[in-house]
Amino acid sequence: MSTVEKNQLVTVKIEDMTDKGEGIGKVDGYTLFLKDTVIGDVVEARVMKTKKTYGYARLLRVLSPSPDRTEPRCPVAGPCGGCQLQSMTYEAQLRFKERKVREHLIRLGGQENPPVRPTLGMVDPWEYRNKAQFPVGRGREGQVIAGFYGARSHRIVETERCFLGGPVQQKILEVVKAWMEEFRMEPYDEETGRGLVRHVLIRESETTGQRMACMVINGRKLPAAEPLVERLRRVPGMASISYNINRERTNVILGRELVSLWGPLYIEDVIGENRYRISPLAFYQVNKRQTEVLYRTALDCADLTGGETVWDLYCGTGTISLFLARQARQVYGVEIVPEAVENARENARINGISNAEFFVGKAEEVLPEQYRAGKAAADVIVVDPPRKGCDGKLLATILAMAPEKVVYVSCDSATLARDVKVLTEGGYRLELAQPVDMFPWTVGVETVVLLSKGEIDSKKVRAEFSLEDMDMSGFQKGATYEQIKAYVLKHTGLKVSSLYISQVKRKCGLDVGQNYNLSKKENAKVPKCPPEKEAAIMEALKYFRMI
Numbered sequence: 001m002s003t004v005e006k007n008q009l010v011t012v013k014i015e016d017m018t019d020k021g022e023g024i025g026k027v028d029g030y031t032l033f034l035k036d037t038v039i040g041d042v043v044e045a046r047v048m049k050t051k052k053t054y055g056y057a058r059l060l061r062v063l064s065p066s067p068d069r070t071e072p073r074c075p076v077a078g079p080c081g082g083c084q085l086q087s088m089t090y091e092a093q094l095r096f097k098e099r100k101v102r103e104h105l106i107r108l109g110g111q112e113n114p115p116v117r118p119t120l121g122m123v124d125p126w127e128y129r130n131k132a133q134f135p136v137g138r139g140r141e142g143q144v145i146a147g148f149y150g151a152r153s154h155r156i157v158e159t160e161r162c163f164l165g166g167p168v169q170q171k172i173l174e175v176v177k178a179w180m181e182e183f184r185m186e187p188y189d190e191e192t193g194r195g196l197v198r199h200v201l202i203r204e205s206e207t208t209g210q211r212m213a214c215m216v217i218n219g220r221k222l223p224a225a226e227p228l229v230e231r232l233r234r235v236p237g238m239a240s241i242s243y244n245i246n247r248e249r250t251n252v253i254l255g256r257e258l259v260s261l262w263g264p265l266y267i268e269d270v271i272g273e274n275r276y277r278i279s280p281l282a283f284y285q286v287n288k289r290q291t292e293v294l295y296r297t298a299l300d301c302a303d304l305t306g307g308e309t310v311w312d313l314y315c316g317t318g319t320i321s322l323f324l325a326r327q328a329r330q331v332y333g334v335e336i337v338p339e340a341v342e343n344a345r346e347n348a349r350i351n352g353i354s355n356a357e358f359f360v361g362k363a364e365e366v367l368p369e370q371y372r373a374g375k376a377a378a379d380v381i382v383v384d385p386p387r388k389g390c391d392g393k394l395l396a397t398i399l400a401m402a403p404e405k406v407v408y409v410s411c412d413s414a415t416l417a418r419d420v421k422v423l424t425e426g427g428y429r430l431e432l433a434q435p436v437d438m439f440p441w442t443v444g445v446e447t448v449v450l451l452s453k454g455e456i457d458s459k460k461v462r463a464e465f466s467l468e469d470m471d472m473s474g475f476q477k478g479a480t481y482e483q484i485k486a487y488v489l490k491h492t493g494l495k496v497s498s499l500y501i502s503q504v505k506r507k508c509g510l511d512v513g514q515n516y517n518l519s520k521k522e523n524a525k526v527p528k529c530p531p532e533k534e535a536a537i538m539e540a541l542k543y544f545r546m547i
Contacts, residue, residue: 021084040066054493068092081151083441094119097445109417125440210239210267301450308379313363318344364391389415399426479544500529
């Protein structure tokens with residue numbers, strides 16, 4: 001039984017870090033998690049929450065700083081929570097991200113010695129964000145405020161200057177806040193669902209100098225729009241002013257309807273040889289400087305010679321597709337957002353690229369449909385999925401098509417590792433994993449992975465392969481009990497037994513295999529899985545796509 005209690009003052013040495021950037025230390029063998037700490041720190045902390053085997057503590061002061069510790073540049077870095085690593089030197093962040101990718105590929109991807117390269121970092125890791133979405137609310141004195149949500153909350157942390165975005169973003173915010181005060185525009189209230197102005201979305205381009213301001217509103221029209229437009233047009237580079245209608249009680253920031261107030265519903269940016277039009281709704285990498293590094297890395301992995309057919313899945317506005325099209329025979333892009341596909345087609349047109357074709361729909365539906373129709377053949381498949389990774393049916397189709405190479409671009413190294421496991425078990429070989437630091441001072445990292453066909457013999461792939469006939473249960477059985485235990489322990493600190501996992505699996509209608517619910521003793525009492533462990537196991541089952 002632990003002797004550590006809530007509100008206790010403790011001295012802790014930070015020995016490790018979670019992949020979310022929390023420091024890990026022990027007091028008398030009891031594990032504590034602490035924000036804003038760095039490996040090697042010795043700190044004084046107050047225990048805030050205790051569980052049976054772990055707890056959370058709040059940093060009070062650093063007694064002995066780590067060599068990797070630095071002073072945060074932002075005065076609200078702690079309460080804001082957007083920059084989880086501002087207390088860590090930039091060099092240490094790059095090592096942290098390399099290790100994060102490596103550990104995920106080993107633990108979740110089943111790779112014994114993954115070929116992870118050092119993280120590609122930035123020369124100047126500040127003022128890199130070309131997009132920001134600022135929630136609007138009221139402060140303690142009733143004034144209009146804008147900033148960012150605090151960690152795990154809807155509490156707005158006001159900031160006068162975000163050092164990840166350019167200074168003009170803050171100037172746009174000041175214009176909007178003054179306009180709201182003058183014309184008594186009510187900020188949206190999350191609890192009541194009342195109020196008009198929800199967010200201010202800002203995009204800008206370093207290469208063209210163009211800027212966009214989009215008001216997200218809980219209404220059909222934006223009152224007093226003319227004076228707002230007049231003031232925003234004075235901002236240097238302003239090229240597009242609009243509002244977006246979102247009347248849903250939801251955490252999703254943007255609705256589907258856009259209304260132009262002045263200028264086109266897009267700005268333009270340039271990456272490499274290509275020019276792109278970007279709407280408020282379009283996905284576009286937020287760090288332009290590193291985007292070119294990321295895409296060049298993906299292009300190097302594809303190693304195109306001019307005669308290849310390439311499928312680019314989750315293609316967004318066609319940013320990677322157009323990079324590939326300049327060196328491939330034909331590129332096909334697939335994206336679920338219609339507006340993004342319209343942008344992609346327009347981007348191809350304005351760049352004079354005729355060998356790129358785009359489909360609207362889910363990648364896991366479009367590619368199998370094209371494959372069944374005999375229209376999908378690929379030398380290289382590039383995937384750049386959302387955080388949840390690739391759908392199991394899509395991975396099955398990739399294995400059936402057996403392209404020479406799969407280039408996987410990922411913003412979540414955990415789901416990347418899970419999908420790499422499926423592809424390598426299907427015969428592919430992991431050739432390299434290249435982390436790219438797209439989000440300095442945060443725990444986020446992009447990774448480009450190259451998988452080659454390896455030992456796959458395409459002649460052995462059954463010609464009569466059918467997705468309808470294929471047994472997809474292999475993707476559902478991909479997580480063993482040990483993998484589920486490891487995931488739960490890593491993300492919650494809880495230790496769960498095979499018995500508890502089997503109980504939750506049965507609740508979800510999943511096959512248990514071995515009957516862990518039966519005791520070897522007659523009339524033995526079977527313990528029931530506690531609610532907090534059940535919730536943690538459910539999250540793991542969702543993560544491994546078992547439910």
